[in-house]
Amino acid sequence: MVPFLIPLTSVKVLEILLDTGFSRSEVVTSRVLGQEVDILGSIPAEQRSSSDDHSTKSLSIDTLNVTDDKVIMQLVFGKIQCPDIRDGQIPALQDQLVKSALAHGIGFGTGCRVLKMLLRAPQGSLVGSVIPLVDFLCDSWWEGVINDGYSYYVMMLFTQCVATIHKLLDTKPREVLESKAMRERVPIVIVQILSRILSTQNSDGTWGLRGHTEPTVNAVLALRDTTALPYTQILRTEIHFAIEKAREGLFLRQHVVSEPDPFMVSNVGYRTYELSEAYVLAAKKIISDEKYPSRYHEVPASKQAHKLLQFAAYFSGLNHLQKEPFAQIKTAILEASLYQPFLKTARTDVFPRTTAKEQDKYLEYIPMMWVLACRSYSVFLSSEYLLDMMILSMWIFLTDEYMESKVAKLPDTDVLILRRHVENLYLEEAAGYPEDSCIEHNLSHQVLEAMSVFNTFAQVVIHYPRVINASEADRLDLRVETKNYLLHHLSQLEDNIRLTRQAPPESLSTMIRFLSPRTSFQTWVHTVGAGHVSGPFSYSFFACCIGSSLRSGSDCFSSPKQKLMAHGMNAHYGAFCRLYNDYGSVGRDAKEGNLNSLNFPEFFSTKSHDRDPDVSADEQVKLGRAKKLLLDAARYERDCALSSADMLYKELEAEGEVGKKLADRIRCYIGAGEQFSDLYLTRDVTNTVK
Numbered sequence: 001m002v003p004f005l006i007p008l009t010s011v012k013v014l015e016i017l018l019d020t021g022f023s024r025s026e027v028v029t030s031r032v033l034g035q036e037v038d039i040l041g042s043i044p045a046e047q048r049s050s051s052d053d054h055s056t057k058s059l060s061i062d063t064l065n066v067t068d069d070k071v072i073m074q075l076v077f078g079k080i081q082c083p084d085i086r087d088g089q090i091p092a093l094q095d096q097l098v099k100s101a102l103a104h105g106i107g108f109g110t111g112c113r114v115l116k117m118l119l120r121a122p123q124g125s126l127v128g129s130v131i132p133l134v135d136f137l138c139d140s141w142w143e144g145v146i147n148d149g150y151s152y153y154v155m156m157l158f159t160q161c162v163a164t165i166h167k168l169l170d171t172k173p174r175e176v177l178e179s180k181a182m183r184e185r186v187p188i189v190i191v192q193i194l195s196r197i198l199s200t201q202n203s204d205g206t207w208g209l210r211g212h213t214e215p216t217v218n219a220v221l222a223l224r225d226t227t228a229l230p231y232t233q234i235l236r237t238e239i240h241f242a243i244e245k246a247r248e249g250l251f252l253r254q255h256v257v258s259e260p261d262p263f264m265v266s267n268v269g270y271r272t273y274e275l276s277e278a279y280v281l282a283a284k285k286i287i288s289d290e291k292y293p294s295r296y297h298e299v300p301a302s303k304q305a306h307k308l309l310q311f312a313a314y315f316s317g318l319n320h321l322q323k324e325p326f327a328q329i330k331t332a333i334l335e336a337s338l339y340q341p342f343l344k345t346a347r348t349d350v351f352p353r354t355t356a357k358e359q360d361k362y363l364e365y366i367p368m369m370w371v372l373a374c375r376s377y378s379v380f381l382s383s384e385y386l387l388d389m390m391i392l393s394m395w396i397f398l399t400d401e402y403m404e405s406k407v408a409k410l411p412d413t414d415v416l417i418l419r420r421h422v423e424n425l426y427l428e429e430a431a432g433y434p435e436d437s438c439i440e441h442n443l444s445h446q447v448l449e450a451m452s453v454f455n456t457f458a459q460v461v462i463h464y465p466r467v468i469n470a471s472e473a474d475r476l477d478l479r480v481e482t483k484n485y486l487l488h489h490l491s492q493l494e495d496n497i498r499l500t501r502q503a504p505p506e507s508l509s510t511m512i513r514f515l516s517p518r519t520s521f522q523t524w525v526h527t528v529g530a531g532h533v534s535g536p537f538s539y540s541f542f543a544c545c546i547g548s549s550l551r552s553g554s555d556c557f558s559s560p561k562q563k564l565m566a567h568g569m570n571a572h573y574g575a576f577c578r579l580y581n582d583y584g585s586v587g588r589d590a591k592e593g594n595l596n597s598l599n600f601p602e603f604f605s606t607k608s609h610d611r612d613p614d615v616s617a618d619e620q621v622k623l624g625r626a627k628k629l630l631l632d633a634a635r636y637e638r639d640c641a642l643s644s645a646d647m648l649y650k651e652l653e654a655e656g657e658v659g660k661k662l663a664d665r666i667r668c669y670i671g672a673g674e675q676f677s678d679l680y681l682t683r684d685v686t687n688t689v690k
Contacts, residue, residue: 098114108137152215369672414444418450539567
C-alpha cells in the first residue's frame with residue numbers, strides 16, 4: 001500500500017478547535033494554517049512534500065503503529081475518505097492499533113490519543129478494543145508510571161475519553177461502562193486529575209508556570225468534561241468557578257503568545273506557531289461562550305453527596321486543616337470515598353467479620369486520613385501506594401478488633417500457647433506456615449482458629465505484592481516486626497487481664513491505677529505501647545513497599561545513617577500515635593478494661609489510690625489533670641518525630657530525585673499518623689467488641 005503523508009499540525013488544529021466547540025463547517029474553512037485548507041479534500045502538494053521537518057510522517061496500513069495520526073484525520077470527522085483506508089477496514093484497524101499500542105510500550109498520553117481515536121470510530125466493536133486500553137491507562141496511572149508527565153494536555157485527553165464513553169451509552173455496548181476499571185478505578189483517576197487541576201490554578205485564573213494560553217485551554221477542557229460525570233457532583237461549584245476564573249484570565253491575556261505543551265513537543269512534533277494560533281482561537285471561543293461555566297444542568301445533591309459534604313465540613317474545622325482551601329478538602333474526601341470498595345473487598349482476607357454495631361465505620365475514615373495527609377503537603381502519590389497504606393491501616397484496626405473480641409476471651413494458658421506459636425512464625429516460610437510439629441495437639445477450636453488467623457496474616461503480609469520485590473534486609477525486618485506486632489498485642493491482653501483483676505467488674509467504668517506494670521511508663525510507651533499500635537510494623541511494611549518501587553528492590557534507606565535516622569524518627573512516631581490513641585479512648589478503655597497510659601503510676605500523685613467507682617467532682621478534676629499530662633507527653637513525642645523527620649528529609653533530598661520522592665512519601669506517612677492522632681481527640685472510630 002502507498003504511504004500517505006499528512007501534516008500532523010492539521011490534525012492537532014482540528015482536534016483542539018473541535019474539542020473547544022467550533023462546528024465542523026467553521027473548522028473546514030478556518031485559516032489557522034495560514035491558508036484556507038479544505039480538510040475534507042486533498043492536502044496541498046507543498047505540505048505533502050514538506051518532509052524535511054517534523055510536521056509530516058509517512059504512514060500506511062501496512063506500517064500501522066502508535067504514531068498513526070493519519071487515523072485521527074480519518075476519524076475526527078467520522079467517515080472521511082482517505083485514499084488507503086476503507087470503511088470496512090476500520091474494525092481490523094482498531095484491533096491492530098490497540099495491539100500495536102500495547103505491544104510497543106506506549107506512554108499514558110499516547111494511550112489516551114489511541115483511545116480517543118477508537119471512541120470516534122464510526123463503526124467496530126468498542127468492547128474488544130476499548131476495555132484493554134482503559135485497563136492499560138488505569139494501570140499506568142494507578143502505579144504512577146506516567147512517562148509523558150502529568151501535563152494538562154494528557155489529563156485533558158483522559159477526561160475527554162471518559163466523558164465520551166459515558167455519552168456513548170445509548171449507541172454503544174454497556175460492557176465498556178460496566179467494566180471493572182470504569183466502575184472502580186476510572187473515578188479515582190478523574191478525581192485525582194480534578195485535584196491536580198483545581199489546586200494548581202494561578203491567581204489570575206490561568207494554568208502553567210507562565211500562565212500561557214495552551215495549558216489554560218487544556219485545563220478548561222478537562223474541567224468542562226468532568227462536570228458530565230456522575231461522581232463529580234459535589235465539586236461542580238468549584239469546577240464552574242475555576243472555569244469562570246479562567247475565562248477572565250484568558251480575556252486579560254488574550255494577546256500573549258502561547259507556548260507549546262511539553263508532551264506535544266516531545267511526542268508529536270508540529271509547527272508551534274500554527275498550533276498556537278489554534279489555541280488562541282480556542283481561548284477566544286471559551287471567552288465568548290457564556291455557557292462554559294454552566295454547561296451542564298445542576299441536579300439535586302444525592303444522599304451520598306450530603307454525607308461527603310458533612311465529612312468535609314468536619315475536617316475543615318480541625319486545627320491542622322483550617323488553612324486548607326475547602327475545595328481541596330472536598331476533593332480529598334471525594335477521592336477517599338472511592339477507595340472504600342477496595343477496602344471492603346479486602347476486609348475478610350485475613351480476619352473474620354464481627355457483629356459490632358459500628359459496622360466497620362473506620363473503613364470510611366481510613367482513606368480520608370491518607371488522602372488528606374497527601375493533599376495537606378501538596379503531594380500527589382500513586383493510587384497503588386495510597387491503597388497499600390490504607391490496607392495497612394485496615395489491618396491495624398482489624399488486628400486490634402480480633403484480639404479484643406476473640407483472643408481476649410481465651411484462658412491464660414491458651415494465650416501462652418498462642419505466644420509460643422507466634423514466636424515460631426516464619427520458621428518454615430517455604431511451607432507457608434510452621435510445620436505441624438511446631439503446633440501442640442489437643443487444642444481448643446478457638447485456639448486453632450486464632451493460630452490460623454495469625455498464620456494467614458503473617459503470610460499475607462510477607463507475600464504482599466510490593467513486599468515480595470523488596471530487599472532481603474527490608475523483608476527480614478518486616479518478618480521480625482510482624483511477629484513482634486502480634487506479640488505486643490498478646491502482651492497488651494495479658495496486661496488487660498491483670499488490670500481487671502485488681503478491681504471487681506462494676507468498677508471497670510472508672511480509671512484505676514495499674515499496680516503491676518511490666519516496665520516503667522516511658523519504657524512501655526516505646527516498646528509494648530508503640531508496638532501495639534503498629535509503629536515498628538507499619539514502618540517496616542512501608543519500607544518494603546517503597547524500597548521495591550523507588551529503589552527497584554534495593555534497601556529503602558540507602559545508608560546506615562539514613563536507617564538510623566528513620567528508625568529514630570519512627571520510634572517517636574509510634575509513641576505519639578499510641579499516646580494520642582489513648583487520649584481519645586480513655587472512656588472506652590475504662591469500660592472495656594483495656595490498659596491505657598493513664599493507668600500507669602506516673603499519672604497518679606504519690607498520695608493517690610485507686611479511683612472510687614462513684615467518681616466525685618474532685619476525681620474528675622484529677623482525671624482532667626492526668627489527661628493534660630498525657631496530651632503534653634503526646635505533643636512532645638510528636639514534636640520529636642517531626643524534627644527527626646525534617647533532618648531525614650534533608651538527608652534524603654540531597655540524594656536527588658529518588659530521595660525527594662522518598663521524602664514526600666515519608667511526609668505523607670507521618671502526616672497520616674498526625675491525621676489519625678487529631679481524629680482521636682474528637683472521635684473514637686473503633687468498633688465496640690466487648
